[in-house]
Amino acid sequence: MLLSNDHAEPTADGGNGPLSAALSDRRPNMRVDAVTAVEKTEAQWVARVRRIADHQDQKAFAEVFRHFAPRVKAFLIKSGADQSLAEECMQDVMATLWHKAHMYDPARASVATWVFTIARNRKIDLLRRYARPEPEELSWGPEAAPDQADVIALQQDSTRLAEAIRQLPEKQRTLIERAYFGDLTHSEIAAETGLPLGTIKSRIRLALDRLRHAMSTQT
Template sequence: MTPGAEQYGLLIQAVASRRDREAFAQLFEYFAPRLKAYLMKAGAPAGAAEDFAQDAMLTVWRKADLFDPTRASAATWIFTIARNRRLDVLRRESRALPVPEIALAAEEPERPDDHLSNIEQAGLLREAMQHLSPDQIEVLRLAFFLDNPHSEIARQLDLPLGTVKSRIRKAMIKLRTLLEPSSVGDFS
């Protein structure tokens, strides 16, 4: 038996409050095939789409207590989880893996002027980052130094995903402006 659209939120709340397996089974039966079809239309191969759908439903089971029916419908919430899981995997896969360097017998040591240049650039970056807001510094630290996906940053900071992306973009624009050759040394 498939519940009406207005009852999906109640099923999620049943999963959250009492770990109701029957409620979860109804959610899974209804949403899993729809998630798979949606993800396949978005370009995922059938096997991967099924994995993403199952992963999304497992997240529904684990995080049902985070569902807020005042912010989104159950379907929107579940489809967003599936989409974000897929995007996280695509981002991880698109990052270039580091190529191991092959040590050559006659490898040149680092030149002193290169080392000095690297130190100067790091100093300029530190100085430029002092002109960012604490919120911008925090999202940059989480994104680039700790290599967290945007969705994880949003979860950690309890912010909407769009706010995280906006802070990162604004911080990068400001850093780029401050570090352009015409403005180097002009941090006022």
């Protein structure tokens, strides 16, 4: 363990592991119809990315752009980029999204999560000036595809996670945001093992098992 909670350096919230406290498994109290509406939106994002991949659909891309481009830019500004760098970098991120659309796996990430990973990587390229090593890519290959039920379940989990974060006390939410903007060193991001993000983790694990199986039968 790199850091335990009794580490001498005070962490940002006084040493009690800000993220571990903040990422607790809270079940948000949401109205059912609100949830359904958000999930429908998630399904629409997935469908748009698929249209970009399958048909180079510019209308679908424009819709994805309208929602995500201003948020990617905001993320880059929060991470310390100035206006012009953030604009330039955001365009790179959105262009990468277009080209990587066929590699997006909706059983393992929401569209927002996938956009976040592209933005984060581009940010590291630009700000730290090196191409960060990324884990080996796993893909479904030409003949297999993720199970639709897995996709729906993962998108639901993602919606719940987003809602849980939204309902956190301001202080904890701010800490999470700062961690993801790169405002905290990893030594300030104190986390206990076994963070209770259990549902989403087991879901992704299951999708990975299925993907591994599909990969092994294809080769």
